[in-house]
Amino acid sequence: MTTVETVKLKEKKREKYIVTTAKRLFKNKLAILGLIIVVLQIAMAVFAPMITSHDPIKQNLAASELPMFSPEHWLGTDNYGRDVWSRIVFGARISLVVGSIAVALGLVGGIVLGLLAGYYRKLDAIIMRFVDLLFSFPGILLAMLIIAVLGTSLVNVAIAISIWSIPTCARIVRGSVLSIKEKEYIMAMRSMGASDLRIMVRHILPNASAPIIVFATMRMATAILSTASLSYLGLGAQPPTPEWGAMISQGQAFMWSSPHLTIVPGIAIMLTVFAFNVLGDGLRDALDPNMDLQE
Amino acid sequence: MNTVTKWPSEREVLLELEGVKKYFPIRGGVLKRVQGNVKAVESVSLKLYKGESLGVVGESGCGKSTLGRTILGLEELTEGKISFNEEEIQDLKRKEKKKFVKEMQMIFQDPYASLNPRQRVGHALDEVFKMHTNMPAQERKDAVVDLLREVGLKAEHYDRYPHEFSGGQRQRIGIARAIALNPQFIICDEAVSALDVSVQAQVLKLLKNLQEKYNLSYLFISHDLGVVRYFCDRVLVMYLGNTVELADVSKIFSHPLHPYTRALLSAIPRPKMNTKRERIRLVGDMPNPANPPSGCVFHTRCPMAQDICKVEKPAFIEQEKDHFAACHFAGEEL
Numbered sequence: 191m192t193t194v195e196t197v198k199l200k201e202k203k204r205e206k207y208i209v210t211t212a213k214r215l216f217k218n219k220l221a222i223l224g225l226i227i228v229v230l231q232i233a234m235a236v237f238a239p240m241i242t243s244h245d246p247i248k249q250n251l252a253a254s255e256l257p258m259f260s261p262e263h264w265l266g267t268d269n270y271g272r273d274v275w276s277r278i279v280f281g282a283r284i285s286l287v288v289g290s291i292a293v294a295l296g297l298v299g300g301i302v303l304g305l306l307a308g309y310y311r312k313l314d315a316i317i318m319r320f321v322d323l324l325f326s327f328p329g330i331l332l333a334m335l336i337i338a339v340l341g342t343s344l345v346n347v348a349i350a351i352s353i354w355s356i357p358t359c360a361r362i363v364r365g366s367v368l369s370i371k372e373k374e375y376i377m378a379m380r381s382m383g384a385s386d387l388r389i390m391v392r393h394i395l396p397n398a399s400a401p402i403i404v405f406a407t408m409r410m411a412t413a414i415l416s417t418a419s420l421s422y423l424g425l426g427a428q429p430p431t432p433e434w435g436a437m438i439s440q441g442q443a444f445m446w447s448s449p450h451l452t453i454v455p456g457i458a459i460m461l462t463v464f465a466f467n468v469l470g471d472g473l474r475d476a477l478d479p480n481m482d483l484q485e
Numbered sequence: 486m487n488t489v490t491k492w493p494s495e496r497e498v499l500l501e502l503e504g505v506k507k508y509f510p511i512r513g514g515v516l517k518r519v520q521g522n523v524k525a526v527e528s529v530s531l532k533l534y535k536g537e538s539l540g541v542v543g544e545s546g547c548g549k550s551t552l553g554r555t556i557l558g559l560e561e562l563t564e565g566k567i568s569f570n571e572e573e574i575q576d577l578k579r580k581e582k583k584k585f586v587k588e589m590q591m592i593f594q595d596p597y598a599s600l601n602p603r604q605r606v607g608h609a610l611d612e613v614f615k616m617h618t619n620m621p622a623q624e625r626k627d628a629v630v631d632l633l634r635e636v637g638l639k640a641e642h643y644d645r646y647p648h649e650f651s652g653g654q655r656q657r658i659g660i661a662r663a664i665a666l667n668p669q670f671i672i673c674d675e676a677v678s679a680l681d682v683s684v685q686a687q688v689l690k691l692l693k694n695l696q697e698k699y700n701l702s703y704l705f706i707s708h709d710l711g712v713v714r715y716f717c718d719r720v721l722v723m724y725l726g727n728t729v730e731l732a733d734v735s736k737i738f739s740h741p742l743h744p745y746t747r748a749l750l751s752a753i754p755r756p757k758m759n760t761k762r763e764r765i766r767l768v769g770d771m772p773n774p775a776n777p778p779s780g781c782v783f784h785t786r787c788p789m790a791q792d793i794c795k796v797e798k799p800a801f802i803e804q805e806k807d808h809f810a811a812c813h814f815a816g817e818e819l
Contacts, residue, residue: 207646374594375596375598375601377559378599380559381557381559383582393601393604396601396603397601
């Protein structure tokens, strides 16, 4: 056929969608910085026992409140003599795990509700009113309410944050579904006799993935921050768990004598939130469907 | 142009429409009550024979695409009967409908929009077999490769994404998807309108070849009279959801009976400079289909309109042998 030549010309451009997205992402310097911090953090969480020399929970009152850059404890120790570096590293584990669980649960709930609301007109009003109801509570207040019901623990923090993530996610997904379901390829699938479930899962969801990925990344930052906030308030991690928010709350009493007890975990939280946010921003630009067309 | 050999009396009826109506309700107010209807398709009755191509022409908004979608069940039928191979299909439940889905397929207008951009072409075709057959994976893959070859593509195109193809190639993929299950009937909804003229010719030729090979029937929806003249055996002219004229393609083009058809035909630009030809100009816009004119829907723009046209709706009747038209003054001089 005459079409062969045109295809050969395009051969060079053949690459996976994920590769083109990654290339665009790497043009954004801030996003690279965010990605590096996130990767380092994940590495820190995974290899925590190997990069720390002290038990994060074991007390050593003989070496309490050592300042930063002391021998053996480069980030100092807290009032019980626990190594701050070890606690920060193990805290990364908690933040990432709780954050991921919260975001994952929120995504599942949000995607299911969003798909149903966007696809079935009759369900739309009911589901979206429920979502509005969730929206009407301030985030932290809702989380506190849920924790008050379920009890204080990190698992409950994750559940609370995930419930609070559902409405935003549902709205984002619903919006995408509403626009995608009018596309001709969905009509084509219906004309082929495809079931609603197949259309939603195989055809609408993959095309709505870009905003969901961006949402998940950004929400990770919020989730980590909220975990820290709730722990700071004493509703999340309980002592002696090395959680960043809890560390700040415990270090508060020693703010004048040992400021590093609040500043170090504060910086850890700030860097993490910043990293996930700029990564999310970068992903949004890289996944922008309008840039897709320029290929 | 096409020569019709044994049409129509000896041919078997494949699809029959009886009084098919499609209204879209207009809802308004706080309670979302129905306040009126957009009458997209108004009482369409026709027969489609095995192996023929029936062209459907008309201005945009005349209901030709809606007609196609309604036949396939993509739009819910408001009223009327649709029979396929002498079985009524309008009230079938989803499961019972599955065997008719295999027989009736559609090719869409925009080849850039009718393929899922995140799905490899091979997988898109594979999915059709997955949904409707119990073939094992390897067999399905072979079938997909055969299909790709059938429509003039290659086996190595299996793993590509739609954006790696040209418009004409994508339309071939759309055609491959439509013929995958060996249907008897395909609705081409402006199937070549979005393509370059040279590519149009190739795709039309492919459609023709497939028709001969598989004895396919087409409902060919188009606004391009030139393409319809080349491709179709019979032509249905629609205006504001109503059927206006139906006849053999040669009859429609040589002596149209309905003034609307004449106006449409006179709007085709012709290459000869000095031929005398009267251009019938239609004044005004198409009326609102939510509030169509009384009597003959065309009377507001018709150059031949008389008093009767405002009152009485002309029936869609056989004016000459195999030549239907809905006009009180069908065939009369302007």
